[in-house]
Every structure is written in structure tokens, then in C-alpha cells.
Amino acid sequence: MALVNLPRVPLGIFPTPVHPVADLAGTPGLRDVLVKRDDLTGFSWGGNKVRTLEYVLGDALAVRADTIVVAGGPTSNFAALLAVAAAGQGIAVVQVCYGNERGGAAALALSKRAGACVEFTGSADRSSMDERAAELASAMRADGRRPYVVPRGGATPVGACGFAVAGVELVSQVTEATVVIPVGSGGSIAGLLAGLAATGSGIDVVGVSVSRPVEEIETQVATRATECARLLGITGTLPRWRVVDGRGPGYGGGWPEADALAGALLEHSGFVADPVYNAKALLWLNGHRDELPGPVLYWSTGGALAAADELTTEAKP
Numbered sequence: 001m002a003l004v005n006l007p008r009v010p011l012g013i014f015p016t017p018v019h020p021v022a023d024l025a026g027t028p029g030l031r032d033v034l035v036k037r038d039d040l041t042g043f044s045w046g047g048n049k050v051r052t053l054e055y056v057l058g059d060a061l062a063v064r065a066d067t068i069v070v071a072g073g074p075t076s077n078f079a080a081l082l083a084v085a086a087a088g089q090g091i092a093v094v095q096v097c098y099g100n101e102r103g104g105a106a107a108l109a110l111s112k113r114a115g116a117c118v119e120f121t122g123s124a125d126r127s128s129m130d131e132r133a134a135e136l137a138s139a140m141r142a143d144g145r146r147p148y149v150v151p152r153g154g155a156t157p158v159g160a161c162g163f164a165v166a167g168v169e170l171v172s173q174v175t176e177a178t179v180v181i182p183v184g185s186g187g188s189i190a191g192l193l194a195g196l197a198a199t200g201s202g203i204d205v206v207g208v209s210v211s212r213p214v215e216e217i218e219t220q221v222a223t224r225a226t227e228c229a230r231l232l233g234i235t236g237t238l239p240r241w242r243v244v245d246g247r248g249p250g251y252g253g254g255w256p257e258a259d260a261l262a263g264a265l266l267e268h269s270g271f272v273a274d275p276v277y278n279a280k281a282l283l284w285l286n287g288h289r290d291e292l293p294g295p296v297l298y299w300s301t302g303g304a305l306a307a308a309d310e311l312t313t314e315a316k317p
Contacts, residue, residue: 002233006161007058011085012050013042015169018297024271025264029286034177034297036170039272039304043085047302048188049078051162052154057085059158065148067092069137071129074105075252075276075306078153083116094119096133098126106305126152126211126251153185155220160191160228167195170297176202178292180285181299182277183207183243186217188301190224197229197236204293205239208246208281218243246284252276253310258283262307274303275310 016037024030041050060068068086072079074097083093093116097108101120112118119136121128130151137147150156170179170192183189189207196203209217225238248255253275262279265271273279278301285298 002231003161003165006055006158007062008054009057009061009085009089011043011054013040014165015173016040018170018173021269021271024269024282025261025286026268027261027264027286029289030282034174034295035271036179036297036299038166039300039302041302044081045302045304047077047081047304048163048299049081049154049302051166052078052159052187052191053081053085053162055161056150056154056156056159057082057089060086060091060148061089063148064146065091066146067094067140068148068150069094069096069133069140070150071096071133071152073097073099073126073129074102074108075309076107076152077303077305079116080107080110080114080305082150082154083111083114087114093117094136096121096129096136098129099124104309106309110305151185153187155185155187155190155224157224157227157231160187160194160224161232163188163191164195164198164228164232164234167192168199171196171199171201171203174203174295174297177295177297178204178206179297179299180206180208180281180292182246182281182301183209183217183221184211184277186212186221186224189241189243190221191228193221193225193238193241194228194232194234196239198232198234200236201239203239205241206292207241207243208284209243210246210277210280211251214243214245244284244288246280248280248283253306255280255283259310261286262310271300272304272307274306276306277301277303
């Protein structure tokens, strides 16, 4: 892969470990699971988005951007991590959130603490964030500034490169497995597919969509994986993959079954699962484990901030 030609800001500690877990939650569907611990990426509070951030921030610095305009809701782990990392590089950050400002989200508080300017679109439609980010960037260019626009989750071909590296990293740790990974904006799974294509491994990938309809996100993943592979000069065939529906009531928390599983995970094995991504993906895995071939590896993406938000909300009288 042509990664040596791409600008990168080293942030994380890699490789993250693969832990064999005999029993995650006291349920048959989550026994004898391998867990890829991307909650332990080592920068700030960690999470899988550190991989994405290394290449997004590297690209922004390479084009001499003076401001990063990022689309990310109040609970966006990626947007908060970006604000912290960009502050260390002297780049201003404008974070565009959907809806109206309301208190409570730890990720948003950390973005502000790192110096990000936060703007709300006033619309509940999350696509309004990308639209407003483009408008702000256009106005900045007209004023002679050099903005760098980052869509939700850093889901760009450049951002996916971090997970292309993760795909190669995984093959050095596991030779056979079905990988189950939460899917939001689709950048992580797209990069993972591109990276696995470079290895020619027999690893299968199942993405559990937590926010978008399966048909919509499958198309986006396929396009981004192909674009990432092209960027890196990868000519191999993508591994077998599919996306399944794990949305439940919709994006965010508030799914009783997923919340109950998150509690069982914490009590049984000390595993922290956030309500937006990991609890939903693990709930799907718990119910479909028998359908998956070979050893199963669950890709833990982090999300401790969202988990803390959920518990704090539950604790309020």
C-alpha cells in the first residue's frame, strides 16, 4: 500500500490487542469471542476514530488548512477527538451539530474545552450538518481563509486509510475469523475492506448498521472502499462482506434490549458498551452468532463517553 506517500499525524498506540473472551455477558451468543480492542488506541480517551483522525489531520496540515469544519452531533466521539488533536496542531475547529443546543453530552463539552466553535443547524435532520458545513467553508474561502471540511465520522477515502492499516494489522494477529463491526457513517468498515483486500486473507466482515438503512449504507461502503483502495494502489479483491440492520428504534440510545445487554456486559466482564454503536452491534451478534462461520471477532470501537452520558442520564432523579 502507498501509505508512505500519505501525510499522517501519529497519535495512537498500535497494534491494539486482540483478547479472547470466554464469556462476555453470560449469554450463549457472546461466548468464546475474540475482541479487537480499538477502545485502547491510546490517544486521549481512545476509540477507533483515532485511526481515521491520524490521516484526516495529516491531510489538513498538508494542504495548509487554517480551520477544520467538521460535521458531528453533540455525542460525536470523532468530532471531539478531532478538536483535541487539532488544538495541539494549532488549527481552529468549527463543529456543526444538528438540532438545537442542549446540555449534557460529554463529547460536546470536550470539543468546547479544546477550543472548538460549535454551531447548531436547528434541524433534527442529521444531513443538515454536512450542508451547513459546506456553506460555512464557502463563506470562509470568500474571506480568504483555508477551511478543510470533514463529513460525519471522517468518512472520506483519506479517513478510511486508517482502517486500511487496521486491516493489515488484524491479519498479523488473526488468520481466520468473521469480523463483526458497528457501522455508522461507513468509513471504518470501508477502510477495513480495502486493507483486507491488500492481504488476500480469508477474513469475512459483517457490518451492523446503527443509523442508516442497509441499502443506503451498503452503497456508500462499497464506493468508499473502492475509492480508498484506489488511493492506496490496492488491486486485490474485497473480502466477503455484508451490512445488516442493527438500528432498533433509530440512531442513539433508548433501546431497552440493547441497554439491558450493556448492563450485563459491564457486570459480567467489565466490558463497556456505548448505547449508540457497540451495544446495538453486540445485541445483533448475540442473536445471530450461529449464522456466522468460523471464529468470531468483535471489533470494539470505543464509545466510553456515550456510555457515561447514558449512565449519567439514568442516574438523574
